[in-house]
Amino acid sequence: MKAIQESLEDISYLLRIPQRKPYGTMEGNVKKALKIAVDEKDSILASVPIDLKEKGSTLYASLIDGKGGLRALLESIKDKDPDKVSVGLASSLDTVAEIELLQAPGLSFLLPKQYLKFPRLNGRGIVEFTIEKGDGSTFSPEAGGESRKTAIIQVVVDGYSAPLTAGNFAKLVIDGAYDGAKLSCTDQAILSDNGLDKNSGYNIPLEIMPSGQFEPLYRTTLSVQDGELPVLPLSVYGAVAMAHSEVSEESSSPYQFFFYRYDKRNAGLGGLSFDEGQFSVFGYTTVGKDILSQIKTGDVIVSAKLVEGQDRLILPNES
Numbered sequence: 001m002k003a004i005q006e007s008l009e010d011i012s013y014l015l016r017i018p019q020r021k022p023y024g025t026m027e028g029n030v031k032k033a034l035k036i037a038v039d040e041k042d043s044i045l046a047s048v049p050i051d052l053k054e055k056g057s058t059l060y061a062s063l064i065d066g067k068g069g070l071r072a073l074l075e076s077i078k079d080k081d082p083d084k085v086s087v088g089l090a091s092s093l094d095t096v097a098e099i100e101l102l103q104a105p106g107l108s109f110l111l112p113k114q115y116l117k118f119p120r121l122n123g124r125g126i127v128e129f130t131i132e133k134g135d136g137s138t139f140s141p142e143a144g145g146e147s148r149k150t151a152i153i154q155v156v157v158d159g160y161s162a163p164l165t166a167g168n169f170a171k172l173v174i175d176g177a178y179d180g181a182k183l184s185c186t187d188q189a190i191l192s193d194n195g196l197d198k199n200s201g202y203n204i205p206l207e208i209m210p211s212g213q214f215e216p217l218y219r220t221t222l223s224v225q226d227g228e229l230p231v232l233p234l235s236v237y238g239a240v241a242m243a244h245s246e247v248s249e250e251s252s253s254p255y256q257f258f259f260y261r262y263d264k265r266n267a268g269l270g271g272l273s274f275d276e277g278q279f280s281v282f283g284y285t286t287v288g289k290d291i292l293s294q295i296k297t298g299d300v301i302v303s304a305k306l307v308e309g310q311d312r313l314i315l316p317n318e319s
Contacts, residue, residue, distance in 0.1 A: 016271030121159025125309020222277030
């Protein structure tokens with residue numbers, strides 16, 4: 001599954017090439033992923049625990065032939081439609097992630113001892129935000145619907161690649177730390193307030209998993225100019241990351257996070273953000289991306305809930 005994932009993740013970088021996109025290379029990547037998936041069907045399904053076999057088989061079928069599966073992705077690439085490719089790629093990667101979740105309920109690496117005192121998320125979770133306009137106005141309607149007083153945003157948080165950052169965030173969400181938090185906006189980010197009055201969360205180290213590595217780096221940024229790229233890139237519209245600590249850029253803020261509104265017009269070479277590799281990215285907006293462009297300074301998080309993944313959250317006194 002990791003080989004399939006890597007083959008597909010390469011496409012997300014190829015999609016960011018601003019001029020002529022290398023569709024031939026993308027097609028090769030999907031064919032490679034499809035071949036592995038078909039050839040290794042038995043071993044993929046054998047690695048899923050017996051009580052989850054039925055779910056595993058359904059996910060596997062959807063990965064191959066589903067609406068957002070690999071064969072559909074191949075067709076989008078042949079049509080040379082970058083938007084369709086982007087949506088299909090996200091869908092295929094989501095299915096891959098779900099199968100990996102069934103295969104590996106815990107982390108595949110050991111955390112350094114000094115970080116075991118922090119909450120950590122062993123796997124993925126889903127956080128649902130309810131957002132309200134601060135000035136009493138409404139969000140634009142969903143297709144054919146009415147305008148909305150509140151809007152829902154869902155974020156998948158990734159404890160595989162950022163266990164401490166995702167764990168701290170999930171713990172804050174469960175504790176209600178973001179309920180009522182005011183949002184402020186810059187051109188490319190939507191920030192929660194800095195939480196200085198809340199004094200909650202931990203000053204966690206900067207945590208970035210480099211592509212091709214099996215465990216995160218701590219307290220160190222990546223040098224994108226030298227070809228170092230993170231497994232969880234910031235250069236995606238709707239990426240979610242922690243702000244830097246006010247004390248040191250080697251640490252993340254214990255509380256303040258942001259949604260990144262990636263815009264390739266403000267990006268550097270290869271379509272990468274100038275801030276790529278500098279922040280602890282720990283998740284992506286999967287529902288409500290259209291809401292991000294409508295959020296203004298003064299809007300409020302009415303509530304944030306961990307709707308999936310609480311069973312994967314390890315708190316320090318439990319370890």
